Amino acid sequence: MTMLPEKLLTGYRTFMAQRYANETMRYRQLAEQGQTPETLVIACCDSRAAPEIIFDTSPGEIFVIRNVANLVPPYEPDGEYHATSAALEFAVQSLKVKNIVVLGHGRCGGIKAALDTESKPLSPGDFIGKWMSLVAPAAEAVAANELMTPFERQTALERISIRYSLRNLRSFPCVDILEKKGRLTLHGAWFDISTGELWVMNPETGDFLRPDPELVDLQPGQ
Amino acid sequence: MTMLPEKLLTGYRTFMAQRYANETMRYRQLAEQGQTPETLVIACCDSRAAPEIIFDTSPGEIFVIRNVANLVPPYEPDGEYHATSAALEFAVQSLKVKNIVVLGHGRCGGIKAALDTESKPLSPGDFIGKWMSLVAPAAEAVAANELMTPFERQTALERISIRYSLRNLRSFPCVDILEKKGRLTLHGAWFDISTGELWVMNPETGDFLRPDPELVDLQPGQ
Amino acid sequence: MTMLPEKLLTGYRTFMAQRYANETMRYRQLAEQGQTPETLVIACCDSRAAPEIIFDTSPGEIFVIRNVANLVPPYEPDGEYHATSAALEFAVQSLKVKNIVVLGHGRCGGIKAALDTESKPLSPGDFIGKWMSLVAPAAEAVAANELMTPFERQTALERISIRYSLRNLRSFPCVDILEKKGRLTLHGAWFDISTGELWVMNPETGDFLRPDPELVDLQPGQ
Amino acid sequence: MTMLPEKLLTGYRTFMAQRYANETMRYRQLAEQGQTPETLVIACCDSRAAPEIIFDTSPGEIFVIRNVANLVPPYEPDGEYHATSAALEFAVQSLKVKNIVVLGHGRCGGIKAALDTESKPLSPGDFIGKWMSLVAPAAEAVAANELMTPFERQTALERISIRYSLRNLRSFPCVDILEKKGRLTLHGAWFDISTGELWVMNPETGDFLRPDPELVDLQPGQ
Structure with missing residues (x-):
């Protein structure tokens, strides 16, 4: 009897034989002492963009929220x-x-759905439509620019929605207070699935830039 | 200037040099053709339990929701x-x-908070308290059982809440219909951070069992 | 007496000692037989973006128009x-x-001026304002999107104006006819001064992509 | 799929491997700080006479206008x-x-067309004929001198048109004022494709002379 998709079971056996075998002590300590991740990553559910893979993290390093389009709702x-x-x-x-x-x-896919003004709800409840309505004003503004290609519009909204989520994060009193005290830092980043490139947001300008592997500073690009 | 935690930037460079370098064509195809994951995994935000690591998945394989305590709310x-x-x-x-x-x-941590009936809200909004109230009746019942150790009570509620989430999943008409048509299968699993063991839920009994790496059948445990 | 800026004279002597010395026969043949460039490049006057440098061309290869913002006016x-x-x-x-x-x-700089709706004319004739008015409708549409950063707006308009120039090129009967006969091909490209990257326009979608040095095909980015 | 002429793509790769690799910091600084060229060069579109090659300039040094026959229209x-x-x-x-x-x-080629009084327009719009009419009176005068060879007539008109463009430059109030204040200097030069020689205009006499590479003074010629 197989109670899990076979592919996941096979993968789990690889995990046990390799990663867990190599990091047994780390897992045990993390279990005993509890987790103390220094970073929260708010990422998309997308199967191609797992933060643990992109940042090559060890267990215990990042606490991860994943929802469609990595959105943060306003404080309510x-x-x-x-x-x-x-x-x-x-x-x-x-x-x-x-x-x-x-x-x-x-x-x-979530951003694409937000830009597709003619799409029909997937269900009577229309959970995804309601969820993506969090960026509706931006989606309308971007969708109205017919001089940009569909691909350009999508990239533009993906980046606007990251800035939007950062703004909503600051609407939470606990985030706002700790950031002002210098005990919490907010970051934005955008992953290009095709090229594997990570574009990091300049916190002052909001622009997304590629970190230079040689120089460790950031150069603007588009 | 560094705009991301240095550790993440270092990890990202490792990703580019290793994983992306090895799987460039796969990433490109996934970008061109879009994602077609066969499995949705609903997991916890916990930094020690990333599904991509536990199942050793390739990019594109699993679509992942992560929230505190891997809960599914009822259809609303x-x-x-x-x-x-x-x-x-x-x-x-x-x-x-x-x-x-x-x-x-x-x-x-979420389940632990649900069992701690004397804890105070973390904020006036008490988002985490409200969220964990999704399993409140089960938490109260388990907390009342003083014959079990705290550790046993926690494991018990962790597993109950998995079964509870599976029940809520079936409250969504689209899930219910597709499962009855045989086009969608629901699974439960529980990961032991300390031993690295994955316990898989028997869909008929609701028990959690360990898949035997040698025999590929499942042995009951805990 | 020096009748040219000293720096240009020094550069000219380097040209004679190196490039001309190495390519004397090519220059003589080009002088005797006339030029037969296969490609016309319409580029910007910008001092940082000379097409002969970016494409490392030999004398005789490209015929080059340079005006502010590499614009093509409509057929008039x-x-x-x-x-x-x-x-x-x-x-x-x-x-x-x-x-x-x-x-x-x-x-x-020209595109930046077009986006700066509050700038004053440089002269009573306002040649630059009139010239950039060739892309005025696009500039207004892009400038209205305040959710994009100034840098993002500028990149967007730079790319829109390339597509706009390609459209205007096709308003010239000779271009339109030869393109339809398959004897003339139109291309768009965008050079990133900071990273040195060349982004090439996909003629079907209008998107700008980076050519892959390894595979010689083009992968989308940004 | 190749979206640019293959030769240009190959040249671009050479640029990245050599010039950009050697001057990365210069390109980045020019991108960050903007261009501050000290010289505007008004040159011909001709594929054999790129000013960046002839003056061996670095990126950021010269701002370049290129039109047919390096003409400046009068202030209009x-x-x-x-x-x-x-x-x-x-x-x-x-x-x-x-x-x-x-x-x-x-x-x-533009000057040659201006001298060829029997040529037919290339198109009903006759853009090139109209453009070269900027030097029509000079062209007619030169063409009438049957004592000069065709080659001599062409060289004569090429040099006359440079002086003509310098005169038109001074019809722009901003040029005239700044030159009189000593903050702007105007120069003429003529490049011999075959010999690679640069002939520089003596601003007082209007004669074109060769700068002597050894002595750094200028010798009359042609």
């Missing part, structure tokens, strides 16, 4: 269920992370 | 923002995944 | 002086070039 | 599109160049 203490806000609160207040990285990526 | 088409329901809808309706795996793990 | 047979249209006509009708490349570049 | 603030006047205004008023060099050359 309304007593509803908020998966992202709850995880954010846990990371900042309980784990006391020092960094938050909003990690977007190219060819994002 | 109320027009609010629902990060998890939106991502679920996108995976099932748009990407048409064939499998959904709810992946829990040991020593889960 | 009105009897006025048209520097760009005249040079285009000469390249296509008399030299019978096989390719036309519109070469834009990042951080273009 | 008539609200029409003027590629050359716009670029001139940008160089003088915005970049505040200190020198303007009108660079002509031998065997110029």
Whole structure:
């Protein structure tokens, strides 16, 4: 009897034979002592953009929220269920992370759906439509520019939505206060699936730049 | 100037030099042709339990939702923002995944908080308290059982909450219909951070068992 | 007596000692037999983006128009002086070039001026304002999107104006006819001064992509 | 798929491997800080006479206008599109160049066309005929002198048209004023494609002379 997709079971056996075998002590210590990740990464669910792969992290390094299009809703203490806000609160207040990285990526299906003004809801509940409405004003502004190609519009909205999520992060009092005290730093980054390139946001200008592997400073590009 | 935590930048360079270098064509094809993951994994944000590591997946294989304690809320088409329901809808309706795996793990901070009836809210909004209230009745029942050790109570609630999430998944009409048609399979699994063991849920009994690496059948445990 | 800026005279002596010394026969043949360039490049006057340098061309290879922002005005047979249209006509009708490349570049001062809606004319004649009004509708559309950063807006307009120039090229009957006969090919490219990267336009989608030095095919980026 | 002429792509790769590799920091600084060229060169589109090659310039040194026969039209603030006047205004008023060099050359196709009184227009719009009519009175006078050989007539008109462009430059108020204040210097030069020689115009007599590489003074010739 196989109770998991066979491919996942095979992968799990590789994990045990390699990664876990190599890092047994680290896993045991992490289990005993609990996690103390320094960084929260808010990433997309996309199967091609896992932050643990892109940042080649070890277990215990990054606490990871993944939702469609790596969005952060604005602070709304309304007593509803908020998966992202709850995880954010846990990371900042309980784990006391020092960094938050909003990690977007190219060819994002959620962003594409937000730009497709003629799409029909996937369900009567239209969860995805409602979720992507978090960036609706930006999506409308970008979609209206017919001089840009569809690909250019998509990249533009992907990057705008990262800046938008960073702004919403600051609407949470705990984030705002800790950032002003210098105990929490916010970052934006955008991953290009095709080229593997990571474009990092300049916090002052909002532009996305590629880190230079040689010089460790950042050069603008588009 | 460094705009990302140095550790992540270093990790990214390793990714480019190793993983991306080895899988360039795969990344390019995934970028060109779009993602077609066969499996949705609903996992915890915990820094020690990344599904891509545990299942040793390649890019493009699994679509991943990560929230605190890998919870699925019940179907509530109320027009609010629902990060998890939106991502679920996108995976099932748009990407048409064939499998959904709810992946829990040991020593889960969210589950621990749910069992700690004397804890105070982390914030006036109390996002994490509200979020974990999704398993409140089970948490109360387990917490009341003083014959189990705290560790046993935590493991018990971790597994109950996986079964609870699987039940909520079936409250979504699209999941229910496709599962009944045999086009979608639901799975539960629980990862032991300390031993690296993956315990897989028997769909008939709800028990969690260890797949035997030699025999490929499943042995009950814990 | 020095009748040229000293730096240019020094550079000229280097040209004579090196390039001309190495290519004397080529220069003599080009003088005797006349030029037969296969490609017309329409580039910007910018001191940082000379096409002969970027394409490492030999003498005789490319016929080059340079005006501010590498613009092509629409076909207007009105009897006025048209520097760009005249040079285009000469390249296509008399030299019978096989390719036309519109070469834009990042951080273009002309495009920046077009986006700066509050700038005052440099002169009563306002030649530069009138010239950049060739892309005024696009500039207004892009300038209106305040969600993009100034740098992003500039890159967007730089690329839109390349597509715009290609469209205007096709308004010239001689270009349109020869392209349809397959005897003339139109190309767009954008040079990143900072990184040295050349982004080439996909003629079908209008997107700008980086040519891959290894594979000689083109991968989308940005 | 190749979206640029293969020869240009090959040349671009050489540029990246050699010139850009050697001057990376210069390109980055020029991108960051903007261009500050000291000299505007007005040159011909001819594929054999690129000013960056002839003057062996580095990126950022010269701002370059290229039109057929390196002509400057007279100052005409008539609200029409003027590629050359716009670029001139940008160089003088915005970049505040200190020198303007009108660079002509031998065997110029535009000048040859101006002398060929029996040629038919290349198109109904006759852009090139209209453009070259800027030197029509001189062309007629030279063409009438049957005592000179065709080659002598062509060289004569090439040099006359350089002096003519310098006169038109001075019809622009901004050029005239700055030259009189000593903040802008005008130069003429003529490049012999066959011998590689640069002939520089004596500003007082209008004669074209060869700078002596040894003695750094100028010897009359031709």
